[in-house]
Structures are given as C-alpha cells and as structure tokens.
Amino acid sequence: MAEVRAFSDAAVWAEACADRLADALSAAIAADGAAFLAGAGGSTPGPVYQRLAAAPLDWSRVTATLVDERYVPEASDKSNARLLKQSLLTGPAASARFVPLYSEQITVDRAGLLAAHALRAVGRPLDAVLLGMGEDGHICSMFPDNPALKQLLAPNNPPLVLAVHKSRSTSAPQEDRLSMNLPWLAQARRVVLALTGAKKREVFEREVGGDPSVSPIAALVAARAGDIEVLWTEAAR
Numbered sequence: 172m173a174e175v176r177a178f179s180d181a182a183v184w185a186e187a188c189a190d191r192l193a194d195a196l197s198a199a200i201a202a203d204g205a206a207f208l209a210g211a212g213g214s215t216p217g218p219v220y221q222r223l224a225a226a227p228l229d230w231s232r233v234t235a236t237l238v239d240e241r242y243v244p245e246a247s248d249k250s251n252a253r254l255l256k257q258s259l260l261t262g263p264a265a266s267a268r269f270v271p272l273y274s275e276q277i278t279v280d281r282a283g284l285l286a287a288h289a290l291r292a293v294g295r296p297l298d299a300v301l302l303g304m305g306e307d308g309h310i311c312s313m314f315p316d317n318p319a320l321k322q323l324l325a326p327n328n329p330p331l332v333l334a335v336h337k338s339r340s341t342s343a344p345q346e347d348r349l350s351m352n353l354p355w356l357a358q359a360r361r362v363v364l365a366l367t368g369a370k371k372r373e374v375f376e377r378e379v380g381g382d383p384s385v386s387p388i389a390a391l392v393a394a395r396a397g398d399i400e401v402l403w404t405e406a407a408r
C-alpha cells in the first residue's frame with residue numbers, strides 16, 4: 172500500500188510519471204471521449220509535464236487544471252497556471268482546455284467558489300492527478316499548521332476549492348493560495364505523487380503512518396485506501 176517506487180535515473184523517473192498520467196487520460200478518452208487532468212505547481216513537475224506534452228493523445232478532449240494555485244495573476248513567475256502553460260500546454264497539447272483556479276476577485280474565498288463551480292461544470296471526476304510534496308509534508312496547499320488545513324482534509328465535504336491565507340502565525344504559505352480539498356483527490360481515477368531527493372522520501376515514509384486529521388499524506392492514503400503511485404528519484408532536480 173502506497174509503496175515508494177525508486178528510479179536511479181531522473182529522466183526515466185519523469186518518463187514513468189508521464190506515462191502513468193497519459194495512460195489514465197487515454198483510457199478516459201477511449202471510454203468517455205473526454206479526460207480531466209489536475210497537476211501541481213512548484214519545481215518538481217516541470218520535466219514530467221514536458222514529457223506528458225509529447226504523449227500521443229487527442230488533447231482537444233482533455234481539460235487541464237491545477238491542484239493548487241498561488242493567488243497571483245498568470246503574468247507572475249509564481250503562477251502555477253504559467254508553469255502549466257509553458258511546460259505542458261504547448262505543441263499539440265495546447266489544444267487542451269485549461270480551467271484556471273485563479274481569477275481576480277474581491278476575496279480569495281470568492282475566487283475559490285468560482286473555481287470550484289468551473290471545475291464541477293467539467294462534469295466528471297479527475298482522471299489523472301500529478302502531485303508534488305513539500306519537505307514539510309504538504310501536498311496541494313495543505314500546509315501543516317495553517318488554519319485552512321482542517322477544512323481541506325475534512326473527508327465528508329464535497330469537492331471544494333478553498334482559500335489558504337498566508338498567516339503570520341504559520342510559516343507557510345508565503346502568499347495567499349487556492350487549493351483543491353481532499354475529496355477531489357479521493358475520487359480521482361489515478362493519483363501520481365512525484366518525489367525527488369532523500370529528504371522527501373524520508374518525510375513521505377514517516378507521514379504515511381501519521382494521523383489523517385493533520386497529515387495530508389496520511390489523509391490522502393487513507394481516503395484512497397492506499398491507491399496512490401509514489402515515484403521517487405534521488406536526483407533533486
């Protein structure tokens with residue numbers, strides 16, 4: 172259950188992550204004529220997105236979104252939308268439809284409501300999810316100690332996109348964010364967690380046995396009865 176699969180070569184690791192996501196998207200297109208992908212931001216997924224962009228899929232049938240977003244416009248180099256557009260939604264993959272989490276609103280909470288509405292309108296569960304993890308054990312923007320964590324991990328909520336406010340009392344995040352909650356990830360058809368570096372492997376192996384009410388990893392593994400694919404490579408980047 173949720174075993175770590177180790178790769179000695181970072182290029183093979185990135186290819187393996189991309190292959191798993193492409194298979195899930197391809198199966199969804201074959202079955203339903205449509206597929207729904209959500210991916211993380213941060214520095215880990217770039218090489219995976221670049222390989223996934225080369226997958227021979229009918230990208231016009233794919234809807235792509237983000238598992239979390241920094242509350243910044245796309246012009247910012249902190250924007251996850253910008254990362255996704257530059258690394259995945261290029262070439263043939265540019266014909267995928269992109270649903271952003273970010274929109275300029277009076278409050279981040281309102282942007283979250285609108286994003287959840289747009290994601291629900293896609294009309295299907297996520298077929299493929301790519302996650303990264305921080306060295307503090309966060310996935311999406313589910314930061315330990317942040318006041319939003321409890322709501323994000325609540326297993327009985329419907330799928331929501333919640334505001335995660337920067338907070339003086341916690342170390343993260345550095346900027347307001349939007350994040351999918353656990354129920355989005357719980358119902359996804361395939362979840363790939365891409366990890367790099369010795370520290371993250373250690374954190375994952377420690378967290379996986381933790382308390383699902385406070386540990387995002389433990390909550391994810393519990394919600395999916397262990398059905399997540401964890402691919403790790405030593406090389407940091």
Ligand SMILES: O=C(O)[C@H](O)[C@@H](O)[C@H](O)[C@H](O)COP(=O)(O)O
Pocket residue numbers: 210211212213214215216238239240241251302303304305306309310311312
């Ligand atoms: O926007 C983000 O930052 C994320 O989606 C986040 O959940 C990310 O996956 C982790 O912070 C790991 O980040 P790195 O890959 O940069 O270590």
